[in-house]
Amino acid sequence: MPAPLIEMRGISKSFGAVMANEAVDLSVAPGEILGLLGENGAGKTTLMNVLFGAYAPDAGEILVEGRPVTINNSADALAAGIGMVHQHFHLAPRLSVLENLLIGIPGKSGRIDRAGGLARLAEIGHQHGLTLDPDLPVSALSIGEQQRLEIVKALFRGARLLILDEPTAVLAPTEVDGLFSALRSMAAQGLGIIFISHKLNEVRALTHRCVVLRHGRVTGRVDAPASTTSSEMARLMCGHEIVPPARGPSTPGAAVLTLDGISTSRHSGMALRDVSLSVRAGEILGIAGVSGNGQRALAEVISGVRAPDAGRMTIAGKSVSRFSPREVQALGLGRIPEDRMTTGLVTNLPLADSMVLPRIGTGAFSRNGLLRPDAIHAFAEEQIKAYDIRCPGPMTRAGALSGGNLQKALLARELAFDPKVLIVSQPTRGLDIGAARFIHEKFLDMRARGCGIVVIGEDLEELLMLCDRIAVMYEGCIVGTLDSADATIARLGLMMTGAEGHS
Amino acid sequence: MFRLEARTSTPAWFNLALPLLAIGATLVLCSGLIALAGAGVIEAYGVMFAASLGDSYAITETLVRATPMIFTGLAVAVAFRAKFWNIGAEGQLLAGAVASCAVGAIPMPGPLAMLLMALAGAAAGAAVALIPATLRVKFKVDDVVSSLLLNSVIFYALMALIEGPWKDSFSGYPISPPIEDSANFPVLLEGTRLHLGVVAAFVAAPVIWFLIARTTLGFRIRVIGENPEAARYGGIHVERVLISTALLSGALAGLAGVSEVGGVHFQVMSDISPGYGYSGIVVAMLARLNPLGVMPAALFLAAVMTGAEAMSRATGVPAFLSDVIQGTALLAMLVALLFTAYRIRRVGAA
Numbered sequence A: 001m002p003a004p005l006i007e008m009r010g011i012s013k014s015f016g017a018v019m020a021n022e023a024v025d026l027s028v029a030p031g032e033i034l035g036l037l038g039e040n041g042a043g044k045t046t047l048m049n050v051l052f053g054a055y056a057p058d059a060g061e062i063l064v065e066g067r068p069v070t071i072n073n074s075a076d077a078l079a080a081g082i083g084m085v086h087q088h089f090h091l092a093p094r095l096s097v098l099e100n101l102l103i104g105i106p107g108k109s110g111r112i113d114r115a116g117g118l119a120r121l122a123e124i125g126h127q128h129g130l131t132l133d134p135d136l137p138v139s140a141l142s143i144g145e146q147q148r149l150e151i152v153k154a155l156f157r158g159a160r161l162l163i164l165d166e167p168t169a170v171l172a173p174t175e176v177d178g179l180f181s182a183l184r185s186m187a188a189q190g191l192g193i194i195f196i197s198h199k200l201n202e203v204r205a206l207t208h209r210c211v212v213l214r215h216g217r218v219t220g221r222v223d224a225p226a227s228t229t230s231s232e233m234a235r236l237m238c239g240h241e242i243v244p245p246a247r248g249p250s251t252p253g254a255a256v257l258t259l260d261g262i263s264t265s266r267h268s269g270m271a272l273r274d275v276s277l278s279v280r281a282g283e284i285l286g287i288a289g290v291s292g293n294g295q296r297a298l299a300e301v302i303s304g305v306r307a308p309d310a311g312r313m314t315i316a317g318k319s320v321s322r323f324s325p326r327e328v329q330a331l332g333l334g335r336i337p338e339d340r341m342t343t344g345l346v347t348n349l350p351l352a353d354s355m356v357l358p359r360i361g362t363g364a365f366s367r368n369g370l371l372r373p374d375a376i377h378a379f380a381e382e383q384i385k386a387y388d389i390r391c392p393g394p395m396t397r398a399g400a401l402s403g404g405n406l407q408k409a410l411l412a413r414e415l416a417f418d419p420k421v422l423i424v425s426q427p428t429r430g431l432d433i434g435a436a437r438f439i440h441e442k443f444l445d446m447r448a449r450g451c452g453i454v455v456i457g458e459d460l461e462e463l464l465m466l467c468d469r470i471a472v473m474y475e476g477c478i479v480g481t482l483d484s485a486d487a488t489i490a491r492l493g494l495m496m497t498g499a500e501g502h503s
Numbered sequence B: 001m002f003r004l005e006a007r008t009s010t011p012a013w014f015n016l017a018l019p020l021l022a023i024g025a026t027l028v029l030c031s032g033l034i035a036l037a038g039a040g041v042i043e044a045y046g047v048m049f050a051a052s053l054g055d056s057y058a059i060t061e062t063l064v065r066a067t068p069m070i071f072t073g074l075a076v077a078v079a080f081r082a083k084f085w086n087i088g089a090e091g092q093l094l095a096g097a098v099a100s101c102a103v104g105a106i107p108m109p110g111p112l113a114m115l116l117m118a119l120a121g122a123a124a125g126a127a128v129a130l131i132p133a134t135l136r137v138k139f140k141v142d143d144v145v146s147s148l149l150l151n152s153v154i155f156y157a158l159m160a161l162i163e164g165p166w167k168d169s170f171s172g173y174p175i176s177p178p179i180e181d182s183a184n185f186p187v188l189l190e191g192t193r194l195h196l197g198v199v200a201a202f203v204a205a206p207v208i209w210f211l212i213a214r215t216t217l218g219f220r221i222r223v224i225g226e227n228p229e230a231a232r233y234g235g236i237h238v239e240r241v242l243i244s245t246a247l248l249s250g251a252l253a254g255l256a257g258v259s260e261v262g263g264v265h266f267q268v269m270s271d272i273s274p275g276y277g278y279s280g281i282v283v284a285m286l287a288r289l290n291p292l293g294v295m296p297a298a299l300f301l302a303a304v305m306t307g308a309e310a311m312s313r314a315t316g317v318p319a320f321l322s323d324v325i326q327g328t329a330l331l332a333m334l335v336a337l338l339f340t341a342y343r344i345r346r347v348g349a350a
Helices: A044-051 A074-079 A097-102 A114-128 A143-156 A173-188 A200-206 A230-238 A295-303 A325-330 A340-344 A351-359 A373-386 A403-415 A433-448 A460-466 A489-496 B014-036 B041-053 B056-081 B089-104 B110-139 B143-163 B196-214 B216-226 B228-233 B238-265 B276-286 B291-315 B321-341
Strands: A006-015 A018-028 A033-038 A059-064 A067-069 A082-085 A161-165 A192-196 A209-214 A217-222 A255-263 A275-280 A284-288 A310-315 A333-336 A421-425 A452-457 A469-474 A477-483 B002-006 B342-346
Touching: A006 A044, A018 A033, A018 A044, A018 A059, A018 A192, A018 A217, A033 A044, A033 A173, A033 A200, A033 A230, A044 A161, A044 A192, A074 A082, A082 A143, A097 A114, A097 A143, A114 A143, A114 A173, A143 A161, A143 A173, A173 A192, A173 A200, A200 A230, A209 A230, A217 A230, A230 A433, A255 A295, A255 A452, A275 A452, A275 A477, A284 A433, A284 A460, A284 A489, A295 A325, A295 A333, A295 A421, A295 A452, A325 A333, A325 A351, A333 A403, A340 A403, A340 B228, A351 A373, A351 A403, A351 B216, A351 B228, A373 A403, A403 A433, A421 A433, A433 A452, A433 A460, A452 A460, A460 A489, A469 A489, A477 A489, B014 B041, B014 B276, B014 B291, B014 B321, B041 B056, B041 B291, B056 B089, B056 B196, B056 B216, B056 B238, B056 B276, B056 B291, B089 B110, B089 B143, B089 B238, B089 B276, B110 B143, B110 B238, B196 B216, B196 B238, B196 B291, B216 B228, B216 B238, B228 B238, B238 B276, B276 B291, B276 B321, B291 B321, B321 B342
Parallel strands: A033 A192, A033 A209, A082 A161, A161 A192, A284 A452, A284 A469, A333 A421, A421 A452
Antiparallel strands: A006 A018, A006 A059, A059 A067, A209 A217, A255 A275, A255 A310, A469 A477, B002 B342
């Protein structure tokens, strides 16, 4: 085995009383793809931030090709040949692809070396299949292309080790394949890669070796991920077996949500064209599709944030007339948004505030315009207990919670008032297995209690497991609806590309 | 080598310690200027303290001075909570002063006059604040720029008024006719200038605190300020709350003008406000936008202002030092606020 490209020895890092990393050893050889696994809060991101220079470790050392180095900031990390692609991209949206690449690169005698940049970009693109139009502004790129640019940026700066923090969370299934072949090509040329993910099937398909973290410590090392089962890895991550929930038979009742010929104008993203669907009580309807095919507009219309140009919508038999969030909520709609931080919670205020936000004007939490702080506090406390939301208490800043706990908080807030219909987008994106299972069980619970649920998602395995029926969206239309008994990943995948229609 | 590192949580005692830290840093930084002016630092600060807080008369003067800044501080604190960037408290104060002066000049029973002056002044301030708020809601015009520029519009409108129709025909001075004697705010302590408006300010602060912390409107103001998208999805009419906030903020700034006309000057002149509207921003920031904190913050600035004049007479240090202290205090507080989100950490060998 060749000498390790990077070696981390005995890394410890604590925040106050919390040990985020404890005596972690990790190494990556040239040409190796290392999987870094762990639940949310296991310390993966902290460890990588230490490697990339965002945090200084309390103890331990980092060696690059056998030499100890001190990494105080990202510039040091880049100089040591370490590149990182964060979950949230660091790009200047108004600048072009090439300009973004050249930021911080010294030019030739005070001038930007445009020709040299173009040549390098073409070379990297050719080597790994990472092609990008150099003159396009970043704001015009898809999420997948922006990620490609981040990878190219790291290579452009001479990275020999690339860290990718949950790169597939933002990608459509087809884009994942492209990413994987690029990563394999980079590894084949001797680069080291650290791949952080929750998705065990991806880790098994891509990586050569895995390190599993739990509570900040290394709890397992897997030398042959491809021949290790997902449930074995899940056990290493969680410390116990994870059993997937079983969706029992159900007897759907009357329709609780119907859309009839809904169309919208092209406001931002794909417009809806003549969308009709219905969800019955006790039924879970999946909406599959590559993101950007109208899912967002659909969620906005159902949530009452956007009024359609044409068509009718009913909730629990009553026609929606004004399309305001307050109206649909009063009719019995609950909503778990795709983007927890921006449209769900108020990160800078206490968690309790976010938990009562949609119902602050109701008698439960206020009277005659005066808040009922005790009722708010008691409600939040009760939900924190019921949903096992890990936080110091209702007054904790919402932004301090992990993604899984935030999702539980949102779920608690919506389910506490027994919605008749629930609209959910990407319910387990970025969550670890344990948290995802919990969310799934809650959905199946609600289904058994007669709630109609719409799940908008890209993870087809998840949809097949949860849903009774799956509708496929393509270019703003529903191109077909399948009973999940008849649906397969291959068939759904084909419909998602618009190749097959079925009704 | 030192570097900043993100904090995961902020200790509660920071809320109290940060303004004190900022004020301490300000006094240390400004002592250099005092020394430069050739005076003893300890002596100069001693005179400042004695003149602003040294005896009961000095304290009442400081309270009188703090009053308009409590109102403008509250105005700014409320607006900034909703992220409505009202830099226009100065203009709203002037509008409130003009309106209350016009009402106060009409003969009528004293208590009624005072009530109507307050209502007119609050309404005038609110009307001025409505302009940048409407422009922002309807046309996405930047509220910092529009509210700031309106200050000049209102100031020169006031000048036109006191150089024109309101000009004193006997003396020729650009001052408005005085309000009726019966409309003068009662003095609460014989031999001082401690007037009814001072009490009103110290009542207003806890009332506004209650409004922000304990009412649904206050809840909505906090939420639209922190995350308008989540507020919208949560069924809050963001634009409507923003307009309400602007009206409230403008009314509070207008009351600062009312209190100056009714309790201190009894008329309007060009220098009725030495920048109390802008000082309100410093006050609100020192108070970390907490309405209760506005009271001590305004008292601090008022003490600096009254103290600086005495210091200037006694030591020869220019009274402009008071402006420098104000500016430095704002900068020091902004730097101090950084420590709520970050901490300094020593890394590696130097």
